[in-house]
Amino acid sequence: MKVTAYHILDNLSGGLYENSGNCLTELVRNSAVASMINNVWEPKRVRIEISLVPNHPLVGRGENALVIFDRGCGLTEPAIERYFSWLGTPISHLNGASERNGASQKGIGRLAALALNKKCLEGDIAERIKHGYYLFSRTAKNGDVRFVTVIPERVETQGGIETDRFISPTSTEMGPLKNLAGSFTMIVIPTPVFGSHNEIYDALKWYLPREEDKMYELQVGGKLVRPPPLQEHLNISSVNGEYRARLGVGTTESDGVWLCDNETGLRVASCGQLGRLLPAPLWYPDLVGDIFAPKLLRHQNTARSTLAREFTKKGNREWQRLLMFLISEVVAPAKKLIEKDVIQGNAAKTLDELVDMFKDRFGPPEEVRDVGPPPPPPPKDRPVKPTIPTVPPTKDLAKDKEKKDKVHRHVSIRVGEETYHLYRGQTLYRYVFAQVSPSNKSVIYVNVRGGYESLPNTQAERREHCLMQILTAIGGSKFRSDPYQAALFANEVRAQILQKK
Numbered sequence: 436m437k438v439t440a441y442h443i444l445d446n447l448s449g450g451l452y453e454n455s456g457n458c459l460t461e462l463v464r465n466s467a468v469a470s471m472i473n474n475v476w477e478p479k480r481v482r483i484e485i486s487l488v489p490n491h492p493l494v495g496r497g498e499n500a501l502v503i504f505d506r507g508c509g510l511t512e513p514a515i516e517r518y519f520s521w522l523g524t525p526i527s528h529l530n531g532a533s534e535r536n537g538a539s540q541k542g543i544g545r546l547a548a549l550a551l552n553k554k555c556l557e558g559d560i561a562e563r564i565k566h567g568y569y570l571f572s573r574t575a576k577n578g579d580v581r582f583v584t585v586i587p588e589r590v591e592t593q594g595g596i597e598t599d600r601f602i603s604p605t606s607t608e609m610g611p612l613k614n615l616a617g618s619f620t621m622i623v624i625p626t627p628v629f630g631s632h633n634e635i636y637d638a639l640k641w642y643l644p645r646e647e648d649k650m651y652e653l654q655v656g657g658k659l660v661r662p663p664p665l666q667e668h669l670n671i672s673s674v675n676g677e678y679r680a681r682l683g684v685g686t687t688e689s690d691g692v693w694l695c696d697n698e699t700g701l702r703v704a705s706c707g708q709l710g711r712l713l714p715a716p717l718w719y720p721d722l723v724g725d726i727f728a729p730k731l732l733r734h735q736n737t738a739r740s741t742l743a744r745e746f747t748k749k750g751n752r753e754w755q756r757l758l759m760f761l762i763s764e765v766v767a768p769a770k771k772l773i774e775k776d777v778i779q780g781n782a783a784k785t786l787d788e789l790v791d792m793f794k795d796r797f798g799p800p801e802e803v804r805d806v807g808p809p810p811p812p813p814p815k816d817r818p819v820k821p822t823i824p825t826v827p828p829t830k831d832l833a834k835d836k837e838k839k840d841k842v843h844r845h846v847s848i849r850v851g852e853e854t855y856h857l858y859r860g861q862t863l864y865r866y867v868f869a870q871v872s873p874s875n876k877s878v879i880y881v882n883v884r885g886g887y888e889s890l891p892n893t894q895a896e897r898r899e900h901c902l903m904q905i906l907t908a909i910g911g912s913k914f915r916s917d918p919y920q921a922a923l924f925a926n927e928v929r930a931q932i933l934q935k936k
């Protein structure tokens with residue numbers, strides 16, 4: 436089986452990740468791993484420098500090169516084999532010892548470098564595959580430097596990449612790092628997607644280890660950088676300290692709450708994306724912050740934004756333990772924190788009426804997923820507190836719950852076979868009433884905090900207007916590329932709801 440240039444460039448590089456910050460993070464992660472000799476996260480050993488170098492000898496005049504430089508072990512013989520001969524992790528390397536807490540795992544992260552070169556992203560594929568990046572590396576303290584040009588087209592047409600070319604440390608290709616001493620690896624990317632050091636920091640900042648003691652020495656443009664500070668409103672830890680929550684209230688731009696890896700401090704999964712697997716309010720967009728739990732990193736998905744499905748299965752004790760911490764320690768104070776400000780007014784009232792109309796037509800929404808019985812506590816843990824009820828509530832309880840829901844930030848409805856969660860805590864643009872969450876199609880933000888300016892004057896008009904806004908948002912998300920089907924869907928559901936029984 437051979438690998439094609441197209442596959443490398445479009446499927447195994449940028450196509451896997453959400454943004455250029457994710458791509459750069461892959462290289463930074465590799466640099467960090469190469470700087471830690473044992474299979475433990477030892478950030479103190481790591482020194483990484485990222486910079487935009489103007490007029491670098493390997494790029495055109497007046498252009499910048501993006502340079503990612505680490506003083507790690509360099510590309511050792513086994514690493515050369517992994518880097519240039521394998522896509523994915525070969526069986527012989529598949530032992531837990533080499534995975535570094537999950538920070539090196541899939542054997543494809545290095546290709547993200549291609550997606551940081553604009554010329555690999557823009558224009559015709561036949562042209563894009565001709566561009567790539569340069570790698571310099573040395574494992575010894577001094578002497579010649581391995582110099583490799585990585586270009587997807589060469590992998591396909593020349594049956595591989597020339598890896599055994601060495602240059603003197605005084606060669607011009609070394610740019611500003613001429614005469615450097617010690618082992619190192621340096622990636623040089625021409626025509627980078629980033630225009631400034633600030634842009635680089637902004638793209639990278641949320642992917643840095645979140646806690647101070649896990650952070651390594653990282654310079655961007657010659658300046659030492661740190662991750663954005665942790666939230667301070669809620670600071671909750673489990674007795675053994677392995678589970679920690681640091682939460683606050685922010686805006687959608689703060690990107691909600693993330694589950695982070697306890698050992699490395701890296702963000703692993705966005706709670707917004709995990710959605711219904713987690714209890715509310717953890718997936719609410721204006722609850723922001725970080726929750727640390729053990730052994731998450733090795734279960735991160737390839738796009739670095741959520742957890743692999745096997746991990747969140749009911750039978751997985753690690754996942755159940757995390758849920759227990761969340762349910763028994765975090766959910767109640769987080770709810771209190773987030774439900775402080777009011778949701779009221781005509782738009783909120785209309786929404787309540789619509790929720791009843793949906794219920795009359797399609798029945799009650801699906802119960803929130805039963806998280807199953809708690810796992811036995813680990814020996815050192817405190818006794819487990821009772822979990823949320825796993826039996827369906829009786830009728831009266833259901834009524835009580837419904838009353839409570841009125842003040843909750845989300846309320847669920849059923850539309851046909853599907854359940855949607857209307858999220859009331861988000862202020863949207865003043866002329867938008869309903870908008871599907873970009874990270875979770877079953878969550879619809881509704882603008883009921885007083886900021887919606889197209890609300891009609893009479894109750895009947897409001898009902899009709901808001902119903903269509905919600906259905907249009909759902910239709911638009913279900914049939915993204917087909918406005919006709921989207922409108923048809925909205926009008927059909929409207930007809931079903933208004934139909935006399």
Ligand SMILES: Nc1ncnc2c1ncn2[C@@H]1O[C@H](COP(=O)(O)OP(=O)(O)OP(=O)(O)O)[C@@H](O)[C@H]1O
Pocket residue numbers: 461465466469505507508509510511513514515517518524538539540541542543544545546620
């Ligand atoms: N900066 C570096 N210094 C030394 N070795 C490196 C460096 N970057 C990559 N490598 C070597 O190349 C290998 C392949 O890197 P790549 O990022 O593609 O895969 P990985 O880190 O093993 O897994 P993942 O896809 O999860 O990142 C690494 O396992 C490591 O041995």
Ligand SMILES: [Mg+2]
Pocket residue numbers: 461464465538539540543544545
């Ligand atoms: Mg990697």
